[in-house]
Amino acid sequence: MTAPTAAQGGHPGAQRPDDAAGPKRLRILLVGAGGVIGRWVHGALRDRHEVISAGLEPAQEPQQLQLDLTDTAALVQALHALGPLDAVISTAGRARFGPLALAQPAGIDASVYGLGLHDKLMGQVNLALAARAVLRPGGSITLTSGTTSTEPVIGGAGLSLVNGALESWARAAATELPQGWRLNVVSPSLVEGTPEAACAAFPGFELVSGHRVALAYVRCLMSGITGQVLRI
Numbered sequence: 001m002t003a004p005t006a007a008q009g010g011h012p013g014a015q016r017p018d019d020a021a022g023p024k025r026l027r028i029l030l031v032g033a034g035g036v037i038g039r040w041v042h043g044a045l046r047d048r049h050e051v052i053s054a055g056l057e058p059a060q061e062p063q064q065l066q067l068d069l070t071d072t073a074a075l076v077q078a079l080h081a082l083g084p085l086d087a088v089i090s091t092a093g094r095a096r097f098g099p100l101a102l103a104q105p106a107g108i109d110a111s112v113y114g115l116g117l118h119d120k121l122m123g124q125v126n127l128a129l130a131a132r133a134v135l136r137p138g139g140s141i142t143l144t145s146g147t148t149s150t151e152p153v154i155g156g157a158g159l160s161l162v163n164g165a166l167e168s169w170a171r172a173a174a175t176e177l178p179q180g181w182r183l184n185v186v187s188p189s190l191v192e193g194t195p196e197a198a199c200a201a202f203p204g205f206e207l208v209s210g211h212r213v214a215l216a217y218v219r220c221l222m223s224g225i226t227g228q229v230l231r232i
């Protein structure tokens, strides 16, 4: 029996041993490619696929793109300019650490939680929403949350807020996506290569190998799952 093609309801990433044509080369946008996690993911994908790297830094090469997830209009425009994609992956998003004692009642813009809500949460949500304009049938979207959605750390309530919301949104949104599009979240623990200062905020957490974390993104891309949160 041969595997279903994308046109038959499979997805473009699905690979089976009996795919006569061999592995399909996917066109992937990776936002946050220059970061700790992004570099691992880029390393796992770049040899087999066309990976367009995006981040806040100005582009240095043709396969790079300067993109700010908080600038929604520019994000929509950049995706249109890129054209059809098989997958969008985000390993991007900023959020602020800080003790609860410093958190005061405030609207989102003035809140200590504002950065995480605007950047890591709504930035990734808007990326996923905007991706629908350019995603090929059966394409996939993979976002990044983090272990604080389920494992609290001191000073991490703002991250827990953002990561929990992102996971809940993705689980629900995945059920409404048409065209066989898939939406998943990778929720890494502390990743190999993370700077010491950030690691110090996670006492008692074991470093997860970057390769292992990257494989979770490969699974989201290639395995056909949707609405899942992969905790690594």
Ligand SMILES: NC(=O)c1ccc[n+]([C@@H]2O[C@H](COP(=O)([O-])OP(=O)(O)OC[C@H]3O[C@@H](n4cnc5c(N)ncnc54)[C@H](OP(=O)(O)O)[C@@H]3O)[C@@H](O)[C@H]2O)c1
Binding pocket: 031, 032, 033, 034, 035, 036, 037, 038, 054, 055, 056, 057, 067, 068, 069, 070, 091, 092, 093, 094, 095, 119, 120, 123, 144, 145, 146, 147, 187, 188, 189, 190, 191, 192, 194
């Ligand atoms: N490292 C960990 O152990 C760990 C564990 C769990 C979850 N996470 C989460 O995973 C994400 C990535 O972590 P990381 O350690 O790889 O962070 P990082 O090294 O600081 O890298 C973040 C990347 O995201 C890009 N970026 C940030 N804000 C952006 C925006 N508004 N628009 C576009 N690109 C943006 C940055 O672009 P530039 O390179 O251009 O600055 C950078 O490439 C974060 O949300 C973090 O909370 C990290």
